[in-house]
Amino acid sequence: MRIGLDVGGTHTDAVLMDGSGVIARVKATTTEDVASGIEAALASVLDRQSPAAIDLLTIGTTQFTNAVVERKQLSRVAAVRVCLPAGRGLMPRADWPQDLAEATDGGSYLIHGGHLYDGRPLSELQERELTELTQTLSNTQPAAVVVSCAFSPTQPEQEDRLVARLADSLPGITVFPSHVMGGLGLIERENASILNASLLDFADRVANALVESSKKLGLQCPVYVSQNDGTLIDLERVRQFPALTFASGPTNSIRGAWALTGLADAIVIDVGGTTSDIGVLKNGFPRQSNLVIDVGGARTNFRMPDVIAIGLGGGSLIGPHGESCGPQSVARELRQKALCFGGSAMTLTDVAVSQGRLSISDASRSKLVEAKVCEAVDSLIVERLAATVDLMKPGGAVLPVILVGGGAPLIPGNTLAGCPIVRPDNADVANAIGASIAQVSGEAEGMRVAGADSREIVIENLTAIASEKALAAGADSATINIVNVEEVDIPYMATDTSRIRVSVVGDLASRGVLDS
Structure with a gap:
C-alpha cells in the first residue's frame, strides 16, 4: 500500500492506496506550522492500519515555492559566471526584484571561460582570476556558490572542473554546477541554479522534518517527493534540488486526473480555495512549458508544467x-x-x-x-x-x-x-x-548540428543519458520508456542547429525500508 500526501496553501490532502483503489482519504486544513497538519492527515488515513504495511510515502509540497515568493528561509549565494569576454552587459540577478536579490546576494563574479554552441572554447580559464576568486569567496563565506559556464549543458567538463576546484578550496561551502539544474540559456539557467542553491539549507531541514514525521507514526517506508514533471525524487535528491518541486501541486492534480479517468490526453482544471489551475494531459503526463518560467520574479528555464492559474x-x-x-x-x-x-x-x-x-x-x-x-x-x-x-x-x-x-x-x-x-x-x-501513483524520470538535452551526428544518433545518445538519470533516481530498468522527444530549431546559427530534449519515465524499483 502507498500513501499520497499533498500539502497546499489551503488544504492538506492524504489518500491510502492499495493498487488503484482508495482505501482511506482525508482533506484537512493546512496548519500554520505545516508539520502538525501533515502528521494529523497521515494519522487519519492510517487509522486501523498497520504502519508496517505501507510500502511508500509520497509527498507534494509548496514549501519551497512559498519560501521564494515570501522571501523567507533563503540563504546567500555567490554567482560565478564563466563567460568573459562576453556577458559583461548583464550581471547575475540584474533583473530580479530587489528584495529577492538582496535575500540571496552572496556576491556576483564574472571570469574568463565557457564555450560556443558548437563546442569551441569561448576563452580559457585564467589562473590569476581563479586565485583571486577563491580568496574572495573564502573571505565572504556565502552559504553556496553557483558556477555557470556558457553552453555547459552540452559542454559540462569545464564547469565540473571548476566546481571541483572551488569545492576543494572552500570547505563547508556548497559549490553547485548550473548544468545539472537547467537547460540551454545562460541567464535563465543561472537564475534557476541560484534559487535552488538558496534553498539548500531549508531543504535539509524540510527533509529531516518529513523523515521525523513519518517515524513518529511508525512508518518505515521510503519517503519520496513529487517534482515539476509529475514524477518522484527521493529525499536525498530533494536536499540537492529543492527547486525541482516548485510545481508539484499542479502536476499531482494532473496526474491524479489521469489515474481517476484513464484519459491520457485531456484538459485538466484543478479548482482550489483561491485559484484554479488549468493544465494539459499529454500521454498521461503534464504537458511541459517551453517558455521562460517566472519564479518569484526571476526568469528561469526549469522544466515546469504548462499551467495557467x-x-x-x-x-x-x-x-x-x-x-x-x-x-x-x-x-x-x-x-x-x-x-x-x-x-x-x-x-x-x-x-x-x-x-x-x-x-x-x-x-x-x-x-x-x-x-x-x-x-x-x-x-x-x-x-x-x-x-x-x-x-x-x-x-x-x-x-x-x-x-x-x-x-x-x-x-x-x-x-x-x-x-x-x-x-x-x-x-x-x-x-x-497523483502523488501516490507517481513514477520516476530522467531527462537529457543536447544540440544537433548539421553535418555532425544524425538526429537518430543524437536521440539515441540522449535517451541513454536520460535512462541513466532515471536509474539513479530509483527507476526499475525494465520499465523505463520514452514519454517525450522535443526538437526546436535554433535560429541565427551559421549551420542548421536544433535543440533536442528526451524525457523517460519508469516505475519505482522495490526498495528496503528507510535507514534508521
Whole structure:
C-alpha cells in the first residue's frame, strides 16, 4: 500500500492506496506550522492500519515555492559566471526584484571561460582570476556558490572542473554546477541554479522534518517527493534540488486526473480555495512549458508544467450583483467568513450551495444568494474558464475537460469551450492520488548540428543519458520508456542547429525500508 500526501496553501490532502483503489482519504486544513497538519492527515488515513504495511510515502509540497515568493528561509549565494569576454552587459540577478536579490546576494563574479554552441572554447580559464576568486569567496563565506559556464549543458567538463576546484578550496561551502539544474540559456539557467542553491539549507531541514514525521507514526517506508514533471525524487535528491518541486501541486492534480479517468490526453482544471489551475494531459503526463518560467520574479528555464492559474476558487469573493468573481478570496477563512457558514462575505461557495451544486453538511441554506446573482456568476465563470480552455487546447483539438480539486462542484454545466466535462469520483483528492501513483524520470538535452551526428544518433545518445538519470533516481530498468522527444530549431546559427530534449519515465524499483 502507498500513501499520497499533498500539502497546499489551503488544504492538506492524504489518500491510502492499495493498487488503484482508495482505501482511506482525508482533506484537512493546512496548519500554520505545516508539520502538525501533515502528521494529523497521515494519522487519519492510517487509522486501523498497520504502519508496517505501507510500502511508500509520497509527498507534494509548496514549501519551497512559498519560501521564494515570501522571501523567507533563503540563504546567500555567490554567482560565478564563466563567460568573459562576453556577458559583461548583464550581471547575475540584474533583473530580479530587489528584495529577492538582496535575500540571496552572496556576491556576483564574472571570469574568463565557457564555450560556443558548437563546442569551441569561448576563452580559457585564467589562473590569476581563479586565485583571486577563491580568496574572495573564502573571505565572504556565502552559504553556496553557483558556477555557470556558457553552453555547459552540452559542454559540462569545464564547469565540473571548476566546481571541483572551488569545492576543494572552500570547505563547508556548497559549490553547485548550473548544468545539472537547467537547460540551454545562460541567464535563465543561472537564475534557476541560484534559487535552488538558496534553498539548500531549508531543504535539509524540510527533509529531516518529513523523515521525523513519518517515524513518529511508525512508518518505515521510503519517503519520496513529487517534482515539476509529475514524477518522484527521493529525499536525498530533494536536499540537492529543492527547486525541482516548485510545481508539484499542479502536476499531482494532473496526474491524479489521469489515474481517476484513464484519459491520457485531456484538459485538466484543478479548482482550489483561491485559484484554479488549468493544465494539459499529454500521454498521461503534464504537458511541459517551453517558455521562460517566472519564479518569484526571476526568469528561469526549469522544466515546469504548462499551467495557467486564474483567481477563481471556493473562497473567491463575489461582487454585489454578481458582476465579479475573484481574484480576491477569503482562502482558508471560508468557514469563518462565507455566508453559508454564518459570515458576511458572499463567495463562489455560497453561489454553488444556493444553486444546489454543492452540499456541505454543516453549512446553512438560510442565507441563499439571489437566483439572478447566481446566474450572473455562473455565466461569468463559464466564460472565463472557456476562454482559458481555448488557449490551452493543443492545436484547437476538442479534448475532455476533467474537473478535479475540492472546488470542482463549483463549476456549472456539462461543456466548456465545446469540450465535454468529466467529473470523476474522488476528484477532491486527485492531487494526493497523483502523488501516490507517481513514477520516476530522467531527462537529457543536447544540440544537433548539421553535418555532425544524425538526429537518430543524437536521440539515441540522449535517451541513454536520460535512462541513466532515471536509474539513479530509483527507476526499475525494465520499465523505463520514452514519454517525450522535443526538437526546436535554433535560429541565427551559421549551420542548421536544433535543440533536442528526451524525457523517460519508469516505475519505482522495490526498495528496503528507510535507514534508521
